[in-house]
Amino acid sequence: MILFNVGFLIIALGWIPGLALKKASSINKAGMISTMAGCALVLISSIIGMSGVFVGQLYFFSWRMPFGQALFSMEPLSSFFLFIITLISGLAATYAPAYLRHYGDEPSRFKSHWFFYQILVASMMIVVVAQNAIFFMLAWELMSLSSFFLVEFRNEKAKVRQAGWMYLVFTHIGAAFLLAMFALLARNAGSFDFKAFRESAYSIPKPLSGLVFIFAVIGFGMKAGFFPAHIWLPEAHPSAPSHVSALMSAVMIKTAIYGILMTLAFLSPVSAWQGWLLLGIGLVSGVAGIGMAITRNDMKSLLAYSSVENIGIIAVGVGIGILGQASANGVLAFLGFGAAFFHVLNHSLFKSLLFFGSGAIQTAANTLNINEMGGLLKRMPFTGAAMLAGAAAICGFPPFNGFISEFLIYTSAFSARFETPMVRELYIVLVLGGLALIGALAAYAFTKLGGIGLLGEPRTKAAAQANEVVPAMYVPMIVLASLCLLIGIFPSTVIGFLEPMLSSLNLLPPAAVLDGMLNSLRGIQLSTSAFLAFILFLAIVRKFIARNKYIKVSETWGCGYDKPDAKMQYSSSSFAEPFVSLIAPLTRPKVVGELPALHFPKMKDFKVDVQDPVLDRVVVPAYGWTGKLFGKFSIIQHGNTHLYVLYIVLALLVALVWGLGL
Amino acid sequence: MTILNELLLVAILVTNIALSGNSRLKTCIDIVSIQGFALGLLPAVIGLETGMSVELVVIAIAGIVLRGIVFPHLLKKSIQNASASRELKPVVGYFLSTLIALALIAVSLWLSRRLQFLDPSLLLFSTVALATIFTGTFIIVGRRLAVMQIVGYILLENGIYCLGLAFVREIPLIVELGVLFDAIVAVFVMSVATNKIHEEFEHFDVAKLDSLKG
Numbered sequence: 001m002i003l004f005n006v007g008f009l010i011i012a013l014g015w016i017p018g019l020a021l022k023k024a025s026s027i028n029k030a031g032m033i034s035t036m037a038g039c040a041l042v043l044i045s046s047i048i049g050m051s052g053v054f055v056g057q058l059y060f061f062s063w064r065m066p067f068g069q070a071l072f073s074m075e076p077l078s079s080f081f082l083f084i085i086t087l088i089s090g091l092a093a094t095y096a097p098a099y100l101r102h103y104g105d106e107p108s109r110f111k112s113h114w115f116f117y118q119i120l121v122a123s124m125m126i127v128v129v130a131q132n133a134i135f136f137m138l139a140w141e142l143m144s145l146s147s148f149f150l151v152e153f154r155n156e157k158a159k160v161r162q163a164g165w166m167y168l169v170f171t172h173i174g175a176a177f178l179l180a181m182f183a184l185l186a187r188n189a190g191s192f193d194f195k196a197f198r199e200s201a202y203s204i205p206k207p208l209s210g211l212v213f214i215f216a217v218i219g220f221g222m223k224a225g226f227f228p229a230h231i232w233l234p235e236a237h238p239s240a241p242s243h244v245s246a247l248m249s250a251v252m253i254k255t256a257i258y259g260i261l262m263t264l265a266f267l268s269p270v271s272a273w274q275g276w277l278l279l280g281i282g283l284v285s286g287v288a289g290i291g292m293a294i295t296r297n298d299m300k301s302l303l304a305y306s307s308v309e310n311i312g313i314i315a316v317g318v319g320i321g322i323l324g325q326a327s328a329n330g331v332l333a334f335l336g337f338g339a340a341f342f343h344v345l346n347h348s349l350f351k352s353l354l355f356f357g358s359g360a361i362q363t364a365a366n367t368l369n370i371n372e373m374g375g376l377l378k379r380m381p382f383t384g385a386a387m388l389a390g391a392a393a394i395c396g397f398p399p400f401n402g403f404i405s406e407f408l409i410y411t412s413a414f415s416a417r418f419e420t421p422m423v424r425e426l427y428i429v430l431v432l433g434g435l436a437l438i439g440a441l442a443a444y445a446f447t448k449l450g451g452i453g454l455l456g457e458p459r460t461k462a463a464a465q466a467n468e469v470v471p472a473m474y475v476p477m478i479v480l481a482s483l484c485l486l487i488g489i490f491p492s493t494v495i496g497f498l499e500p501m502l503s504s505l506n507l508l509p510p511a512a513v514l515d516g517m518l519n520s521l522r523g524i525q526l527s528t529s530a531f532l533a534f535i536l537f538l539a540i541v542r543k544f545i546a547r548n549k550y551i552k553v554s555e556t557w558g559c560g561y562d563k564p565d566a567k568m569q570y571s572s573s574s575f576a577e578p579f580v581s582l583i584a585p586l587t588r589p590k591v592v593g594e595l596p597a598l599h600f601p602k603m604k605d606f607k608v609d610v611q612d613p614v615l616d617r618v619v620v621p622a623y624g625w626t627g628k629l630f631g632k633f634s635i636i637q638h639g640n641t642h643l644y645v646l647y648i649v650l651a652l653l654v655a656l657v658w659g660l661g662l
Numbered sequence: 663m664t665i666l667n668e669l670l671l672v673a674i675l676v677t678n679i680a681l682s683g684n685s686r687l688k689t690c691i692d693i694v695s696i697q698g699f700a701l702g703l704l705p706a707v708i709g710l711e712t713g714m715s716v717e718l719v720v721i722a723i724a725g726i727v728l729r730g731i732v733f734p735h736l737l738k739k740s741i742q743n744a745s746a747s748r749e750l751k752p753v754v755g756y757f758l759s760t761l762i763a764l765a766l767i768a769v770s771l772w773l774s775r776r777l778q779f780l781d782p783s784l785l786l787f788s789t790v791a792l793a794t795i796f797t798g799t800f801i802i803v804g805r806r807l808a809v810m811q812i813v814g815y816i817l818l819e820n821g822i823y824c825l826g827l828a829f830v831r832e833i834p835l836i837v838e839l840g841v842l843f844d845a846i847v848a849v850f851v852m853s854v855a856t857n858k859i860h861e862e863f864e865h866f867d868v869a870k871l872d873s874l875k876g
Contacts, residue, residue, distance in 0.1 A: 660776035
């Protein structure tokens with residue numbers, strides 16, 4: 001526990017030494033060192049916490065807070081999220097200084113950057129350990145605001161400012177729902193402490209519990225990026241520096257998942273409709289998110305949409321878990337929540353890996369547009385290999401970790417038992433069909449990212465001149481890639497690691513079922529190891545055969561042409577074209593220019609711009625209506641001083657007359 | 663409540679009405695000066711009734727000097743090099759203004775009657791105080807020129823001071839002087855600002871300030 005306190009303090013105050021420094025590079029180093037040190041300490045304490053030694057113990061900061069005490073605890077669930085937060089934050093801090101070097105050397109900019117970065121990390125820690133609603137909301141708001149300022153790092157660009165505002169609006173709408181939710185819970189429990197919420201969980205009337213659940217889904221969903229509140233993600237992530245995108249996408253949006261899990265404990269027993277709701281939201285987010293990801297040419301925007309998809313998969317897991325609890329089916333609950341936890345961990349690993357990679361490419365090739373990349377694997381071997389591993393993991397390919405969480409969800413489809421066979425069949429069709437569709441589309445999207453961006457030949461001069469980034473940037477990626485691989489090969493070990501948490505949440509199924517589960521995971525372990533060994537064997541054989549032989553190296557996809565050209569390759573847009581035209585009725589893409597026609601075509605410019613239908617047809621008009629509605633109130637804000645004074649006089653007179661006369 | 667006391671209060675009331683109906687800036691400032699004298703004398707008259715004390719004398723002298731002499735002087739300086747000698751286009755016309763001032767006195771009387779805790783003998787006192795406050799705010803709303811805004815503010819101050827005398831007879835000297843000091847700083851700053859506005863924009867029409875609005 002002392003580790004947590006010390007580590008937390010180091011992070012929360014780590015930006016202070018940087019204030020005294022003058023050189024940008026030393027400010028970055030100071031920020032990196034304090035963040036890494038603090039994260040390392042909290043990481044250790046979270047590993048201890050996950051074993052369940054702090055269960056049932058409450059700690060508090062000696063701070064007189066309104067509406068209660070600044071209570072916190074290190075339950076296994078909190079520790080699990082702390083583990084992810086500190087792991088990714090520490091790695092992102094390692095990555096940051098080398099990456100930030102490309103943003104000039106103005107010291108004040110980096111001072112504020114590290115201030116907000118460390119406040120963000122510290123507030124995320126508090127969010128997952130807080131045991132009082134007001135304390136939780138304070139940390140939650142601090143987290144939203146500090147991440148808003150991090151997104152605004154390059155605020156001289158109008159697009160960045162706009163993205164930041166959109167994020168701020170969405171996160172505040174979410175916060176309003178959360179406040180309402182906590183107010184409802186506190187009215188029922190008579191206190192703002194989570195302990196009181198949990199104790200009064202059984203006394204909540206059904207309608208109120210339903211309302212609280214819906215508020216939680218909306219409030220936390222705004223932060224998590226559930227469809228259709230996902231809109232801020234593809235705006236904010238490309239605008240933020242890459243390590244910040246990694247932190248926000250891999251970790252911050254997961255705090256919303258923590259929030260939903262936390263709220264479930266206030267609402268037991270859960271009802272089946274809540275599970276169905278989350279399952280539906282998850283599937284829609286998954287399909288819509290990854291569908292939009294395919295259409296993106298901006299690498300970080302693609303990754304942001306893929307975060308929507310992965311959050312959707314996590315929501316599917318949570319939904320299945322709730323269905324299991326509601327139907328008293330321990331196996332289903334275990335599989336659902338287990339898959340959700342697993343995927344929270346997995347997604348934070350490979351998504352931060354991919355964001356780090358896109359940042360490395362951005363600094364090396366000076367672009368984020370996949371159309372302008374190509375051939376980067378040859379030029380940036382470490383970054384490229386790590387990114388390919390991340391792409392395989394995110395698609396759910398064995399032997400990587402993404403496969404395991406999806407495997408758990410697939411398994412759940414066969415262990416569901418409902419009263420009517422109709423419902424069971426519906427469930428199986430939804431889960432299997434939905435997840436298969438998501439998986440296939442994810443493979444499409446990441447083939448595009450890997451195949452067009454990293455393989456082939458460079459399409460621009462900048463891409464051709466790209467060089468491998470410094471080790472400080474690629475080592476975190478390699479660490480993450482190896483973690484992805486290790487979890488994929490040894491899933492049963494990770495389940496063992498998560499066991500105390502699952503048992504503290506009453507989610508462990510009967511021993512026989514668990515053993516069966518672990519056995520099948522060990523089967524995966526065996527087959528993936530055999531597969532890897534086989535690949536290794538093939539590589540050795542190839543080396544052996546190719547020894548002393550003449551090897552001709554030619555351009556990738558030269559297709560036997562005499563003078564191949566980079567323009568002959570598929571571009572990112574052309575690769576996505578079949579899908580873009582398939583969903584054209586939904587997205588109504590904007591086409592600029594026309595396609596070349598006939599023989600000997602002239603030079604033509606052609607561009608397809610796919611807008612997010614939610615952004616285009618819901619959010620933008622809604623902004624307009626709100627602006628118009630509240631614009632009407634500007635009549636009383638006319639700038640005429642006389643009338644302002646008149647308002648005051650009239651208010652005074654009315655108050656006097658009301659107070660004295662009535 | 664002596665005749666003298668009532669006389670002063672009625673004088674204040676009359677100056678209020680006169681101010682609302684007058685367009686000449688110089689005349690208005692003179693009227694403010696008269697009101698200041700009357701108000702400054704009030705504590706002294708109260709002292710005659712209830713027993714004179716050093717504090718009351720100090721307050722009376724400070725009040726007469728500031729409200730009767732210093733404020734009008736500052737105002738006169740601020741309009742010295744102004745082009746306008748009278749307010750030609752007020753927001754509310756002068757005849758209507760006079761009627762409104764009368765109506766405000768009626769409202770004040772009605773409100774004072776409803777004040778349960780008030781000693782009935784102080785009815786006139788609180789009526790005059792409230793009416794002065796309302797007239798002051800009304801002048802701020804109803805006039806365009808910055809000088810008249812300051813006049814309105816001074817009236818507001820006078821009314822609050824008068825209300826203080828009505829409700830809390832024994833105001834500590836230090837509080838009383840503090841209030842006076844606040845008022846003088848405010849009037850001073852506003853006079854300077856008015857001068858500057860005039861230098862900068864060649865007018866001090868407050869209604870045109872909204873051209874600064876974004």
